[in-house]
Amino acid sequence: MNHGGTGTISGENLLFLTDEQLRKGIEAMFFAYRGFTADPDRILAEHGYGRAHHRALHFVNRTHGTTVNNLLSVLGVTKQSLNRVLRTLIEDGLVESRVGRTDRRERNLYLTEAGQTLERKLSEAQRERMRAAYRIAGPQAVAGFRQVLEAMMDDEIRRQYLALKERR
Amino acid sequence: MNHGGTGTISGENLLFLTDEQLRKGIEAMFFAYRGFTADPDRILAEHGYGRAHHRALHFVNRTHGTTVNNLLSVLGVTKQSLNRVLRTLIEDGLVESRVGRTDRRERNLYLTEAGQTLERKLSEAQRERMRAAYRIAGPQAVAGFRQVLEAMMDDEIRRQYLALKERR
DNA sequence: TTGGAATGTCAACAAGACTGACATAAAATA
DNA sequence: TATTTTATGTCAGTCTTGTTGACATTCCAA
Numbered sequence: 375m376n377h378g379g380t381g382t383i384s385g386e387n388l389l390f391l392t393d394e395q396l397r398k399g400i401e402a403m404f405f406a407y408r409g410f411t412a413d414p415d416r417i418l419a420e421h422g423y424g425r426a427h428h429r430a431l432h433f434v435n436r437t438h439g440t441t442v443n444n445l446l447s448v449l450g451v452t453k454q455s456l457n458r459v460l461r462t463l464i465e466d467g468l469v470e471s472r473v474g475r476t477d478r479r480e481r482n483l484y485l486t487e488a489g490q491t492l493e494r495k496l497s498e499a500q501r502e503r504m505r506a507a508y509r510i511a512g513p514q515a516v517a518g519f520r521q522v523l524e525a526m527m528d529d530e531i532r533r534q535y536l537a538l539k540e541r542r
Numbered sequence: 543m544n545h546g547g548t549g550t551i552s553g554e555n556l557l558f559l560t561d562e563q564l565r566k567g568i569e570a571m572f573f574a575y576r577g578f579t580a581d582p583d584r585i586l587a588e589h590g591y592g593r594a595h596h597r598a599l600h601f602v603n604r605t606h607g608t609t610v611n612n613l614l615s616v617l618g619v620t621k622q623s624l625n626r627v628l629r630t631l632i633e634d635g636l637v638e639s640r641v642g643r644t645d646r647r648e649r650n651l652y653l654t655e656a657g658q659t660l661e662r663k664l665s666e667a668q669r670e671r672m673r674a675a676y677r678i679a680g681p682q683a684v685a686g687f688r689q690v691l692e693a694m695m696d697d698e699i700r701r702q703y704l705a706l707k708e709r710r
Numbered sequence: 711t712t713g714g715a716a717t718g719t720c721a722a723c724a725a726g727a728c729t730g731a732c733a734t735a736a737a738a739t740a
Numbered sequence: 741t742a743t744t745t746t747a748t749g750t751c752a753g754t755c756t757t758g759t760t761g762a763c764a765t766t767c768c769a770a
Contacts, residue, residue: 391676396669398707399676399688400578404597405703406691407575408618410568424725429572442748450576455727457749479736479747501564507693508559508567511686518679518686520567523574525675535573539566592756610718623758625719647717647766 413499421492426451426459431485431493434469436538439482441474448534468492581667589660594619594627599653599661602637604706607650609642616702636660 414428433448434440442460446453460483463469468489474480485493508516527535582596601616602608610628614621628651631637636657642648653661676684692700 391673393669395684396672396676397665399672399684400665400668401703401706402688402691403575403578405699406694407571408699409695410571412696426726443746451726452728453748454729454750458726461749474747477737477747479734481748497565497568500568501561503694504564504567505559507690508564510693511689514682515686515689516563516567518683519690520570521679521683522675522687523570525678526574526671527577528580531573531576535569538569594757611716619757620759621718622720622760626757629719642717645717645767649718 409503410500413503414496417496417499423462426455427463428496430456430459430463431468431489431496434483435485435490435493435497438484441480441482443480445483448538450531463489577671578668581671582664585664585667591630594623595631596664598624598627598631599636599657599664602651603653603658603661603665606652609648609650611648613651616706618699631657 411425415425418424418428429449430445433445437444442453442456446456449456460469460471464471466488467486470484470486470489471481472484474482511519524532524535579593583593586592586596597617598613601613605612610621610624614624617624628637628639632639634656635654638652638654638657639649640652642650679687692703695703
């Protein structure tokens with residue numbers, strides 16, 4: 375059985391990919407994702423919302439005026455599922471849905487003042503944890519973190535992620 | 543507005559932590575987790591199972607003879623929720639539940655042959671994606687990846703993760 | 711020996727995902 | 741112009757997986 379060190383000397387590239395190393399990565403991903411969502415989850419619960427609402431708020435804020443269809447492909451859920459979430463957010467006055475100018479079938483989505491307030495609160499909590507993790511791990515680790523995550527995405531999703539990443 | 547480079551020169555440690563950088567990390571985490579679960583999800587669906595079953599199989603395999611209580615704290619769900627999943631796995635002959643020897647209130651959990659077969663199939667699919675991502679990103683990136691993930695966990699969870707990590 | 715604590719099971723419910731069917735309005739096209 | 745396609749929304753029903761509450765069993769310590 376190979377040792378499991380994370381040496382950087384070339385030649386270890388093969389030894390490196392043991393099932394043990396991979397398993398650790400898998401478990402780290404599982405446990406870290408729990409931490410990743412923990413803080414927003416607490417805030418959402420206070421408001422009677424769930425993770426689905428957070429995702430919608432995040433991406434509406436991210437791309438002001440996005441259409442429902444656009445949001446669907448980013449979130450990777452069905453329109454029925456998204457619609458339920460979106461409807462409550464609109465009813466509660468956090469999201470505004472305007473009929474499209476050029477194509478009146480479309481709905482352009484925007485956050486209201488209240489929506490922006492909640493979104494900021496959620497993302498600030500999530501950023502704070504990410505910031506702490508980044509500080510502990512250091513710049514070089516962060517670069518590696520993002521590289522591995524990007525390589526882990528499905529091709530189609532990575533395309534969307536990269537397009538989104540460059541915006542603004 | 544600061545530039546967003548991931549430079550390694552010391553002194554950039556502060557510039558580095560812009561909201562933009564943090565947001566990219568957050569979105570990368572979100573999209574990557576989808577990829578992370580995609581392959582097992584497909585296999586599970588064929589068998590009529592969900593992610594909860596995968597998690598149970600993984601950790602029962604990981605720590606043979608573990609108790610229900612032990613599993614609960616690792617998985618972070620209620621015992622009732624876990625019990626439903628566990629019951630179907632036992633009924634389907636993938637998991638065996640033996641009354642504890644020293645404490646007969648406890649149940650010790652084991653994978654059967656069939657359980658091991660499915661677990662291997664699932665973890666092999668997940669490892670394969672992780673392996674591909676690791677290969678693309680390189681050894682140094684992987685080290686950083688794990689460092690950031692570990693820093694992102696809740697303290698209690700990290701404690702469990704590290705204890706689990708050292709096993710075997 | 712008895713009452714509390716630990717462990718596990720059963721029942722009922724809720725959130726949020728899914729599919730399928732269908733309605734409406736608008737755009738695109740034949 | 742008539743027809744088809746597209747974008748969106750809604751209703752109904754199902755499934756997974758989380759929740760709480762109630763309860764049975766077992767162990768241990770007062």
